[in-house]
Amino acid sequence: MSxxxxxxxxxGIADEMSDVTPWMAVFSLAMxxxxxxxxxxxxxxxxxxxxxxLGVSEALAxxxxxxxxxxxLFAGLLVPHLTRKFDRRVVLLSFSVLMIASNLxxxxxxxxxxxxxxxxxxGIALGGFWSMAAxxxxxxxxxxxxxxxxxxxxxxxxxxxxxxxxxGSYLGGLYGWRSAFFAAAAVGALTxxxxxxxxxxxxxxxxxxxxxxxALLRRPGIAIGMMGCVLAHTGQYSLFTxxxxxxxxxxxxxxxxxxxxxxxxxxxxxxxTLLAGWLMERSLRATLVLxxxxxxxxxxxxxxxxxxTTGLALLVALWGLAFGGVPVAWSNWVARAVPDxxxxxxxxxVAAVQSSIAAGAALGGLVFGLGGVTGVFVxxxxxxxxxxxxxxxxxxxxxxxxxxxxxxxxxx
Numbered sequence: 001m002s003x004x005x006x007x008x009x010x011x012g013i014a015d016e017m018s019d020v021t022p023w024m025a026v027f028s029l030a031m032x033x034x035x036x037x038x039x040x041x042x043x044x045x046x047x048x049x050x051x052x053x054l055g056v057s058e059a060l061a062x063x064x065x066x067x068x069x070x071x072x073l074f075a076g077l078l079v080p081h082l083t084r085k086f087d088r089r090v091v092l093l094s095f096s097v098l099m100i101a102s103n104l105x106x107x108x109x110x111x112x113x114x115x116x117x118x119x120x121x122x123g124i125a126l127g128g129f130w131s132m133a134a135x136x137x138x139x140x141x142x143x144x145x146x147x148x149x150x151x152x153x154x155x156x157x158x159x160x161x162x163x164x165x166x167x168g169s170y171l172g173g174l175y176g177w178r179s180a181f182f183a184a185a186a187v188g189a190l191t192x193x194x195x196x197x198x199x200x201x202x203x204x205x206x207x208x209x210x211x212x213x214x215a216l217l218r219r220p221g222i223a224i225g226m227m228g229c230v231l232a233h234t235g236q237y238s239l240f241t242x243x244x245x246x247x248x249x250x251x252x253x254x255x256x257x258x259x260x261x262x263x264x265x266x267x268x269x270x271x272x273t274l275l276a277g278w279l280m281e282r283s284l285r286a287t288l289v290l291x292x293x294x295x296x297x298x299x300x301x302x303x304x305x306x307x308x309t310t311g312l313a314l315l316v317a318l319w320g321l322a323f324g325g326v327p328v329a330w331s332n333w334v335a336r337a338v339p340d341x342x343x344x345x346x347x348x349x350v351a352a353v354q355s356s357i358a359a360g361a362a363l364g365g366l367v368f369g370l371g372g373v374t375g376v377f378v379x380x381x382x383x384x385x386x387x388x389x390x391x392x393x394x395x396x397x398x399x400x401x402x403x404x405x406x407x408x409x410x411x412x
Contacts, residue, residue, distance in 0.1 A: 037160025071123025076350025151277025162266030237360025272324025296384030
C-alpha cells in the first residue's frame with residue numbers, strides 16, 4: 001500500500017488494513033457482487049429445462065428466485081446483529097463459501113425441495129453481503145473515497161444482471177442447466193481466492209450497542225430518507241419488471257432489436273454505477289435527486305414522445321444510466337447518515353429494496369391490468385419524479401466529515 005493511501009486513512013483504520021492494498025479488496029468485493037447477482041438470476045433463464053428435469057411446473061421452478069429474495073430480506077436485517085462479534089473478513093469469506101456451496105448443491109439437486117433449500121444459502125449470503133457493503137467500504141478506504149469504492153462494488157450488480165441471463169441460456173443450451181450453476185460455483189471459488197488474499201482483518205467494532213432497525217428509524221431524518229429510498233426503488237421495479245412486454249408494445253421491434261436495447265440498458269447501467277461515484281464525491285444530494293428524476297423523465301418520454309426505434313433505444317439507455325446510480329447513492333447515504341450503526345442501517349436498506357422489488361412488481365402488475373403499458377410507464381415515471389421531489393425537499397444528507405468523526409468515535 002502506498003504512502004499516499006496511508007496518509008489519507010485514519011490511523012485506527014490504517015492499522016486494520018495492514019499491508020493489503022485497499023483497492024484490491026474493493027475489487028474483490030465487486031467480484032463477490034457479480035457472483036451473487038449472477039447466481040440469483042440464473043434460474044430466470046433456465047426455468048424450462050429446470051422444470052422439465054425436476055418434473056415440476058415452470059411456476060414452481062420460478063420460486064428458486066423468490067425464495068432467495070425473501071431470505072435475503074430477512075438476512076439483511078438479522079446477519080449484522082448475529083455476526084457482530086466476528087471479524088468482518090471471516091464473515092465476508094463465509095458468504096463466498098455459502099455462494100459456492102449453494103451453486104454446487106443446486107447443480108447436484110435431484111428434487112425441487114432440495115434445490116429450494118440450497119437457494120436459501122444463497123439468500124443468506126446475498127442479504128448479509130448487502131447489509132455490510134457500505135460499512136466495509138468505510139473501513140477499507142478514506143472517507144472521501146467511499147463513494148468511489150461503493151460505485152466499484154455495486155458495478156458488480158450491473159455486470160451480473162447483464163451477464164446472468166445470456167450466460168445461463170448459453171451454457172444451458174450447450175451442456176444442460178446444471179452446467180450454469182457449476183460455472184457460477186467456479187466464479188464463487190475464484191472470488192473466495194481473490195478475497196482471501198486481499199481482504200484485511202477487520203475486528204468487530206467496539207460499539208456501545210447494536211441498534212435495532214426501529215431505533216434507527218426514530219433518529220431524525222432516517223424515516224423520511226428510507227421513504228425516499230422505497231419510492232425510488234418501487235418506481236424502478238414497477239417499470240423494470242415489465243420491460244420486455246412494455247418495449248414490444250411501445251414500438252414494433254423484433255427480438256434482435258429488443259436484445260440490443262436490453263444490452264444497451266445493461267451497459268448504460270454499468271456506466272451509470274461508475275458515474276455515480278464521481279457525482280457523489282461532488283454532491284450526494286444532487287445524485288440522489290437527479291437519478292430518479294432522469295428515470296422518471298425517460299419513462300414518461302417513452303410513451304408521451306412519438307419516438308422511433310433509435311429514440312426509444314436512447315431513452316432506454318438513459319433509464320439504465322440513471323438507475324445505475326440509485327443503489328450506490330442510497331448505500332452512501334446510509335453510510336453517512338448512520339455511520340455508528342452502518343451494518344444495521346445497511347440491513348435496513350436491503351429490506352427496503354427487497355420490499356420495493358415486491359411492491360413495484362405488484363404495482364406494475366395492477367396498473368398493467370387496468371391501464372396497459374402506457375399506465376405502467378406513466379405511473380412509474382410519476383413515482384420516480386415524486387421520489388426526486390421527496391428526496392430534494394425533505395431528505396437530509398450528512399457531510400462526509402461527520403461520518404468519519406462518528407466512525408472514529410465508535411472505534412475508539
